[in-house]
Amino acid sequence: MPAQPLDDTTLRDLVGDAVAAPSMHNAQPWRFLFRRSSRTLALRAEFGREMPEADPSTRGLHVGCGAALLNLRVSAAHRCLDAVTTLFPRPVEPDLVATVRLDPGSGGPGDAALAALHPAIRLRRTSRYPFDGRVIPDGVRALLADAARREDVAFAFLAPSDLDGVLVLIRDAEVLDLTDPAREAEQRYWTRSPGARIPADGVPDYAFGPTDASGRALNRDFAGTEAVPGRAHALFEAQPQLALLRTARDRPADWLRAGQALERVLLTAAAHGLVASFATQPLEWPELRRLLREEALGTGHPQMILRLGYGPTGPPTPRRAVDAVLTIEP
DSSP states (O other), X not given: OOOOOOXXXXXXXXXXXXXXXXXXXXXXXXXXXXXXXXXXXXXXXXXXXXXXXXXXXXXXXXXXXXXXXXXXXXXXXXXXEEEEEEESSOTTOTTEEEEEEEEEOOOOHHHHHHHTTTTHHHHOOBOOSOOOSOOOOHHHHHHHHHHHHTTTOEEEEOOHHHHHHHHHHHHHHHHHHHTOHHHHHHHXXXXXXXXXXXXXSSEEGGGSOOEETTOOOSSOOTTTTSOOTTOOEEOOOSSOEEEEEXXXXXXXXXXXXXXHHHHHHHHHHHHTTOEEEEXXXXXXXXXXXXXXXXXXGOSSEEEEEEEEESSOOOOOOOOOOHHHHEEEEO
């Protein structure tokens, strides 16, 4: 199959796939600039969408940009384009997190592996609902670990002996969030209430999911301390299948790699019938994140806690219009 021409329609399709990626509080902190003369898409972090309370280092923001970058690479491979990617090509411009030169594709096995994930871009959604008790088969677990490894990131499910300790950290972080007025105000800024205008970003109330009747905090409670009328209560799985993503170092480039690995894992999971949600709360408190570096949990810097399993697909969340995030220059 020949490469698609880089006309405006193709560019909008590429960026439309990129922005389907998850991001912290669905803030979508990215912009794209395409220069025809060099066939290059620049991905810039939009620091005006950062969260100084929950993400003062912008680690989470960079993870989201990395996820969008992975989707862009998948979309390019699907269209038989090589995505020649450079992270932080100009260190004096920290918002320029990556450039992607789009060349006619070679059709190598790496391209085919990425292209095969393209249908999963529209399948992937965050599910804050209870999962059923089915255990993820070892073969699928191995595929998820391989997906992360291909992005130079470690992925491993928590051993049963470590699960309770991490669940305690998640619960403790959720309590800290709920008792911190500044953090709750920041979270409320990124949530959307019933009857509000149709949003382009943030987490709408219909995506909050039910509260856990057991009182645990597997998912972030986007309602905060406010009650949501008619919100359901449900019992979540007693033994959630949690996994950690880790990087050897903890720099912005590592955060971008973690985001690419995260999205590659999520697309692989969706392609195999799995659903997922995030339990990032302990990663946003430095003292709790340090506890996740215990030797028993693996080596490296924790970048994401994923909850994976079988269950209902979450609802789609809003996205900014492509024309609002893409600029095309000669």
